[in-house]
Amino acid sequence: MIYKVISKKEFAGFIDALVQSNRSFGPRQVATDLRGDAIYQFQPVHSVDEIAFDYSATASSAKHFFLPFQEELSHFHFHGNDWEQQISYEANPVVLIGLRACDISALNILDDVLLNGHFPSPGYLARRKNSFVIGMDHLPLADCFCKSMNHHTVTTGFNLFCSDIGDHYYLSINSSKAFSFLREFETRDPNDDDNCMLVERRKVIQNGFQTDIDVTALPTILDIEFDSPVWEKWGNKCLNCGTCAMVCPSCYCYALTESFTTNLKGASREKKLYSCNLVDFAVVAGGHNFRPKNGDRLKYRYYHQHRGFAENASQQICVGCNRCGRACLAGINPKDVINDLRMEKESCMICVSSSPRKI
């Protein structure tokens, strides 16, 4: 990693040059909600003034730049009694501006699952390699809990990370591409004052969290509370709408379909992002559903997010952005669900008699 300092004015010039000559996306306001708060999404940007550098959080994550909501994985052409499969792993280069530390952490988690396993995903790899990720720090929102998940800072997975130190950005440069782009702009090596300001900034961020979820021993608690009535309680609220997984930066589940083209001269294999909350997520041949109840499905989402599956080395994959909590119409959010589970657990621990029977 190389560290540099750049004035905000010079930085604007750098970003402007970058977005003018590349397909770029950054946070932009797309609407204003009932309370008068701005709603942001990562949207195409063509000049630096279109970017809302002071944005709060995007409603949806940046995941879909790497895992599109829908994509054709391969196309089959039939001719006579023969056929050929056409697969393309091409990914157009893209510049992504303004990702938060948690967003980048989520990409690192996706790397783990999709690149470091037995069957690396070539499509994901192509998109990851062809992206230029610029991270930006921010003061935590009232409901951010990435610090609890230890994802409020990030040291890999980006090309450039910018920390706001007043009139300047403190740049962490993590790729030769970023380094050579920046060479054309005026930067300097950090001096003692800059370092001091960076430490200060980090402290302010650290101390700025208002939401803390106690995740100590959470995987164990989740195991113990497998049959907890908490799941039924929250499951009864769940609409099975999949919104939580769609907006989540680390949910990666998908559905695959294969279908003939309308002229029957070919076929297509399509992938769509899916969610474990959707009613037929665990349906197998013969129509059997392994998770028939809302509570079962919700439980597994929390299991994967907060306990981890074997495929990602039993690591938690939640980074604490609370996008799911903000987007859930039913008010289901990690903080309340986990606190409920914890209370369940703790009330059992102080019981002198044996634990109450679970329904």
Next chain:
Amino acid sequence: MGEKITQQGVPFERLKIASFDFTCCEGCQLQLTNRESSLPDFLGLLDVRNFREISSERHDDYDIALIEGSISRPDEVERLLKIRKQAKILVAFGTCACFGGVNNLKNNHSIQNLIDEVYPGMAIETLPVRKISDLVKVDLSIPGCPVDKGEVERVMVSLVTGSRVTLPKYPVCVECKAQLTTCLFELGEICLGPLTRAGCNAICTSGNTPCLGCRGPAEEINMAAFFELVKERGLSLDDLHEKLACYNAFEPFPSHEA
């Protein structure tokens, strides 16, 4: 017509199809001729026996009958029963056929009042509106006001190739979120997306208009929780009832009005 299409050595038979309109706007049938880019391919799957919007030829030897519209006249009942006898697969085609559709608003009034209002002094034979499955067995439903032509193509391809016909089981929100649409609840509106079967690519919500549930209920919807969240947000239950009644698609679900 009737000749085989062969692919990979497997012969496929064109579908002997007929399309009939009942009480409706004929918008769903019109969709059949939409999507020009794939229209020749689509028609290539079909042996059209009876379809007044595209051909004046009439034959009664069809296997598949698309029934568009709801039933609101005695002569329609007779015609429907006759079609049922001939069709091997009877398809409720579009929201009116599947649920009654907007026509169902008629049932909020007495038949005599309606006649007095619309056809004063005329001898009109008219019935309360019914969906197709109220009268005959329906083998397949393709909901939508209007139907989505892409979905119709997929269904026809499945029928030709003998693969399973499936519709999405999950609600519209999935498709809505995939387009980064701002949720209409955030803007203070009631949207039936969480209750409604996906497959329209959230065409209304992505255009900033709430979903009114034209595709009918998704599988295992949580109506109780939906009512709860509408109340918690202080939104109007009257508005909710009006939306739920728009296409009559949620009739089987208790209204949870506490």
